[in-house]
Amino acid sequence: MAGGSLLALLDDIATVLDDVALMTKVAAKKTAGVLGDDLALNAQQVSGIRAERELPVVWAVAKGSFVNKLILVPSALAISWAAPWLILPLLMLGGLYLCFEGFEKIAHKYLHSGEDDKAHHAAHVTALADPAVDLVAFEREKIKGAVRTDFVLSAEIVVITLGTVATATFANKVVVLSGISLIMTVGVYGLVAGIVKLDDAGLYLTQKTGVGAWTKFQHSVGRACLRGAPMLMKLLSVVGTAAMFMVGGGILTHGIPIAQHFVEGLAQSAASVAVIGGVLDVLVSSTLNALAGVVAGGLTLAGVMLAGRVYNQFARN
Numbered sequence: 001m002a003g004g005s006l007l008a009l010l011d012d013i014a015t016v017l018d019d020v021a022l023m024t025k026v027a028a029k030k031t032a033g034v035l036g037d038d039l040a041l042n043a044q045q046v047s048g049i050r051a052e053r054e055l056p057v058v059w060a061v062a063k064g065s066f067v068n069k070l071i072l073v074p075s076a077l078a079i080s081w082a083a084p085w086l087i088l089p090l091l092m093l094g095g096l097y098l099c100f101e102g103f104e105k106i107a108h109k110y111l112h113s114g115e116d117d118k119a120h121h122a123a124h125v126t127a128l129a130d131p132a133v134d135l136v137a138f139e140r141e142k143i144k145g146a147v148r149t150d151f152v153l154s155a156e157i158v159v160i161t162l163g164t165v166a167t168a169t170f171a172n173k174v175v176v177l178s179g180i181s182l183i184m185t186v187g188v189y190g191l192v193a194g195i196v197k198l199d200d201a202g203l204y205l206t207q208k209t210g211v212g213a214w215t216k217f218q219h220s221v222g223r224a225c226l227r228g229a230p231m232l233m234k235l236l237s238v239v240g241t242a243a244m245f246m247v248g249g250g251i252l253t254h255g256i257p258i259a260q261h262f263v264e265g266l267a268q269s270a271a272s273v274a275v276i277g278g279v280l281d282v283l284v285s286s287t288l289n290a291l292a293g294v295v296a297g298g299l300t301l302a303g304v305m306l307a308g309r310v311y312n313q314f315a316r317n
Contacts, residue, residue, distance in 0.1 A: 054193075054196045054197060054200075055193055055196075055197065057139055057142060057143060058189055058192055058193045058196065059189075059193075060143045061143055061146040061147055061150065061189065062185065062189035064143065064146070064147035064150060065147065065150045065154065065185050065188075065189065066185060067147075068147065068150055068151045068154045069154055069158075069181040069182075069185060072151075072154055072155055072158045072181075073158060073177050073178060073181055076158045076159070076161075076162045076177060077170070077173060077174060077177065079162070080162060080166070080170075080173060081170065084166065087159075087162055087163055087166050088163070088255060090159050090162075090163075091159055091160065091162070091163040091251055091255065092251065092252060092255045093159075094155070094156045094159040094160060094248075094251065095160075095247070095248040095249070095250075095251030095252045095255070095293075095296075096248065096252065096296060096300055097152075097156065097248070098156060098244045098245075098247060098248030098251070098293070099244065099245060099248040099249060099252070099293040099294070099296040099297035099300065100296075100297050100300040100301055100304070101244060101297075102241045102242075102244035102245050102248065102293065102294075102297050103245075103294065103297025103298050103300070103301050104297070104301055105237075105241050106241065107301060154181070154184075157180065157181070157184055158177065158180075158181065160247070160251070161176060161177055161180045162177065163251075164176075165177070195229070195232065195233070195236075198225050198228070198229040198232070199225065199226055199229040201222070201225055202221075202222040202223065202224070202225025202226035202228075202229065203222065203226065204222065205218045205219065205221050205222025205225065206218075206219050206222035206223060206226070207222075208222075242290065244293070245289075245290040245293030245294055245297065246286050246289050246290045246293065247289075247293075248293045248296070248297070249288075249289040249290055249291065249292035249293025249294070249296065250285075250289040250292075250293075252292055252293070252296055253288070253289055253292050259292065262288075263285055263288045263289065263292075264285075266284055266285075266288065267281050267284045267285040267288075268281070270283070270284040
């Protein structure tokens with residue numbers, strides 16, 4: 001009897017762990033769009049710091065990110081317990097914000113001139129070279145800005161995850177939300193640390209002395225790192241933006257029954273094609289979600305700009 005009870009308990013534990021693993025996997029997949037943007041934004045936020053201070057700054061931002069999660073996860077759990085009806089509106093709002101942020105990034109090149117960006121970069125370089133500039137205060141401002149950005153992105157991750165586990169038990173919600181928060185924070189800032197030091201690693205390898213094949217190989221790897229670091233930043237930004245539209249648009253279409261039926265109907269039709277049906281299914285649904293995200297982001301940006309102009313007009317009067 002005792003043995004049977006123990007086996008039943010172990011079976012229940014295995015089932016719970018399996019459910020948690022499955023929900024964590026789904027949540028991680030849905031938050032992947034935020035992850036790409038999170039990597040690019042945080043790497044950009046800590047760029048411009050002197051080489052010897054890059055890792056301490058990344059660590060300071062990572063600690064701030066953990067504090068953000070300690071605030072957001074309990075808040076999300078409290079909402080799921082006290083007002084579960086808020087989950088869908090928050091999820092839709094998070095999806096809309098993803099689309100808005102993605103569209104704003106694309107529109108930036110048209111809304112801001114290249115001369116403005118060059119002037120900003122030149123002022124930044126001049127400030128770093130000026131011995132009168134308080135570098136400690138400069139670092140603190142960088143860290144504060146990165147932690148604020150992290151709070152917004154972390155909120156998106158937590159809300160998306162909360163929507164994934166909305167029907168789960170409270171204990172499973174705690175485990176999945178905590179697990180995703182930990183994985184995302186460690187993963188993001190571990191990769192950010194690697195990205196910001198990639199050029200330093202490349203420079204170190206190119207300065208190796210010697211005449212053998214191993215030294216030539218190190219020089220080649222170093223040059224590849226130096227050339228690849230800027231390209232990696234651009235790639236992360238592009239992939240992150242595309243993923244934001246797909247994830248954000250997917251959240252919005254799933255929250256609107258008509259749009260969901262439309263996307264699912266076309267995806268199912270594509271899936272019926274012989275041989276490549278599975279690929280077409282994913283491609284069609286991803287493309288439609290991304291298009292929905294682009295439209296939603298464009299409309300939101302237009303609304304925000306219009307509201308800003310109206311507010312400024314009233315403020316002048």
